[in-house]
Amino acid sequence: MFRYLILLSIFSLFLFGDRLSENIEKAQKIVFISFGNIGTEKSYIEVPFMDCSKECDEVDRVKIPLEASYLSKIATDIEKEVLAGKFDFIYTKGDKLIFQNIEERFFSPPFVGDGLDFYNYNELVNNYINSSDYQSAIRNILLKSLPMRLTIKSNRPLSKSLQERLLAKSYLIYLYIDTLDGEVRAIQSRKDGGFSLKIDIDLILKMAIFKYIPEKGILAPYGIFDGASLNIETTENLKALYALNYFDSQYQEIPKSSEVRRAFFTKLRESFKEALSEIVDKIVDIDDFKIHSPVLRFIGKNRVLYQQIGDDEFLRVNAPVYFQYLNQSGELVDFGWGRVEEPKMKFDKNSSITYTKVKLIGGKYPYRKVVYTSLADWSGYLFGIAGGVGSYGITHNEKKVASISSYPISLNLALDLGYLTNWTPLTNLLVNLSLFTESNSISLVGSNHIAQLGLNSLYGFDADIEYRYYLRGSLYVSGIGGIVGRYGEYDIVYFNQVEDNPPVFGDGTLYITSYQLKAGGKLGLALSPNLELFGEFGYSLPIYEDSSIKKGSVKVDTSYFQEDKFGYEGIMELKMGLLLHYDLFQEDIYQILDQARDIL
Structure with a gap:
């Protein structure tokens, strides 16, 4: 019996000693x-x-x-x-x-x-x-x-x-x-x-x-x-x-x-x-020059890994990392990716964090394998495009005069606050900035002295804060809140009608400036650190509005038509879009798509 214990001890020493050597070498x-x-x-x-x-x-x-x-x-x-x-x-x-x-x-x-x-x-x-x-x-x-x-x-x-x-x-x-x-x-x-x-x-x-x-x-x-x-x-x-x-x-x-x-x-x-x-x-x-760090511990329930590398390798909050495992041939095989939640602060004497905590987002953890991480290129900036549908109304003297079905399109910039500030409390926060325009169809509601109303141009900006939470794997939900600025220019034909007299028509250009508070939610899928797909629902309410009419070739008395009290009703929008890391086009796009496909 004693002989078997000695043999078992020698075998364990050989097994774990060899694994330690592999970890030391790779890290x-x-x-x-x-x-x-x-x-x-x-x-x-x-x-x-x-x-x-x-x-x-x-x-x-x-x-x-x-x-x-x-x-x-x-x-x-x-x-x-x-x-x-x-x-x-x-x-x-x-x-x-x-x-x-x-x-x-x-x-x-x-x-x-x-x-x-x-x-x-x-x-x-x-x-x-x-x-x-x-x-x-x-x-x-x-x-x-x-x-x-x-x-x-x-x-x-x-x-x-x-x-x-x-x-x-x-x-x-x-x-x-x-x-x-x-x-x-x-x-x-x-x-x-x-x-x-x-x-x-x-x-x-x-x-x-x-x-x-x-x-x-x-x-x-x-x-x-x-x-x-x-x-x-x-x-x-x-x-x-x-x-x-x-x-x-x-x-x-x-x-x-x-x-x-x-x-x-x-x-x-x-x-x-x-x-x-x-x-x-x-x-x-x-x-040959990529830094590989062994995973020391994995908590499957929370999909959290602990590893050795930290801020001395310029690892920051929310920095993406790739995961590999060591196969029987001694080669590193990619299996997923994640984001840093708490980096080890080597040079911070007051920090109690001794290991870097990483959230596994894409991929399935291979148990009983030697797992390593390597750093991904990351800047904290994502660029994207989105489009969708919306519904809202135009009011005149606080009375709805038109219903609008809109088709907005936007160019987006997402800023990863956790990464850019390297501050753990901001791990799940992003700032989203976008410029948008839209086409739409307008249906008049009631008379209210408006004969025709058509969109000439509309553009605006959207600035919001997003709090993101990963549900399971690469699927996430977000809550968003912010401010929207909207500037619309419309061709308008209006009229005056006194008692039973025939109406007198005039034309012009209607300008509406509106600032709105926005709230909403987002459902997204992070296919890789460099590529995300998302759907977003938002509702915004005006907090300040101004309007005016520049009269056209036909000018009539507007005593019955108050031209300075136009505005918008609450605006509801549903959009879908994608976000790309800004270094994407410096890499092989097919390689990135292959990574996303393998993770899915």
């Missing part, structure tokens, strides 16, 4: 190692200097130095801002590799690679980073920093094979600048006679990535990402004022070359960050 962040040196095609850029006080004539050529040491310092600082947090980040300073308070020195000769074309620079970097001394420093810093970098801690020492697999999630990057043409203009102000600078220079930023292969001890080329325009454009005043040459000047005289260079480098840091962020946005969509 571990990618580490990026910054090479520290930035390559440039030229050691300077030369552009024409235009005097635009009259005809924009070229008066000089300005040389702007692209010093690798200065650019490398800017690059390292901005790499920390853009990459650190989402990924682990090791940077180079002089002859040291640094991760937080851990340093590793290497003794390779100083790297010099200024003024080389990209092909030759890339070959030079490849040879340098694969020298034995540099490789030794890379391995040492990765191993020394590994206990601090583990997303999931282990009470037992990591096996050598697991360490090697974790080290394989390491990449080295370097940046390179291709130069393009540009120009500098000195624009003279008509306001005070002075000058301002307009610098317009395009530099193309590239990022080369090398993947660390620990078993071979090499950094192998992984990919090159480029196309991000590092645009250096500076004007200190509004462009509209520049078009008129009417602005407050920066300089009393035409600026000197030194002032051009100073303005260039002032703008460089901001433009560099924008360009690098654009490249990082591209690489985070690659499977």
Whole structure:
């Protein structure tokens, strides 16, 4: 009996130890190692200097130095801002590799690679980073920093094979600048006679990535990402004022070359960050760089999962995540998606939340499987279109004079307040904004001195707050309340009739402005984070109205026809529509539709 207990314990240790290793490996962040040196095609850029006080004539050529040491310092600082947090980040300073308070020195000769074309620079970097001394420093810093970098801690020492697999999630990057043409203009102000600078220079930023292969001890080329325009454009005043040459000047005289260079480098840091962020946005969509976090617990009744990742991966309230499970072949298989209800706040010392709480919305949870989550691209903005039918009336002197069957159509924008504010109490709240117009058919009710009434145009806006509650899976109901503004323009034929005399007709244009309070409900189906279908019922009551008639070609006495007391009755509408995430068209639409179909 005792022997069987020992065997069972060994088997359990093997089973759960293996699962822990899988979780540690899948959840571990990618580490990026910054090479520290930035390559440039030229050691300077030369552009024409235009005097635009009259005809924009070229008066000089300005040389702007692209010093690798200065650019490398800017690059390292901005790499920390853009990459650190989402990924682990090791940077180079002089002859040291640094991760937080851990340093590793290497003794390779100083790297010099200024003024080389990209092909030759890339070959030079490849040879340098694969020298034995540099490789030794890379391995040492990765191993020394590994206990601090583990997303999931282990009470037992990591096996050598697991360490090697974790080290394989390491990449080295370097940046390179291709130069393009540009120009500098000195624009003279008509306001005070002075000058301002307009610098317009395009530099193309590239990022080369090398993947660390620990078993071979090499950094192998992984990919090159480029196309991000590092645009250096500076004007200190509004462009509209520049078009008129009417602005407050920066300089009393035409600026000197030194002032051009100073303005260039002032703008460089901001433009560099924008360009690098654009490249990082591209690489985070690659499977190798997506963050996977194991699900630690699942409560089936509430369809709630608990996981390890949190705000240090830029996870926000209401952020959508995709779910995968690990099949027998060790591959991740998609099975659904959800939204973050309470993110773990790693840097909030007062927070009691230790795990991220996620609501499973689409898909069925696969029990007895190792489940992971990965972050979805999300902005918090949804665009859409809706159409439907409505019914309401027009009143004159508080008496109904026309019944209207309407066919509204609207363009919609939904703002996810929970995500945009990153505040848990707003998890289920959205702000909906829409612009609408409608066609309709009008039936007159009674005489009331109106002979004809027809719609010329109608448009308006709708702003409301929506509280959303998911019933089961991707089906949700919402309560909505807000304000509606409506502006209608109608062709009207009216008449006066005194006693038994024949009626006298006049024509004109009727204008009605109305502001209304709205309440209603919505039933929706979220097919994926990027696609929703919904039906909406709403009823609105006027709170303020104004009207007037502009008389037409036939003018008659209107003493019997009070023209300034038109308005609307309560308006009832039923609409159907769809909402799309604004990044939808940057992705493969068929892939998104396939996701929705699989979830259904």
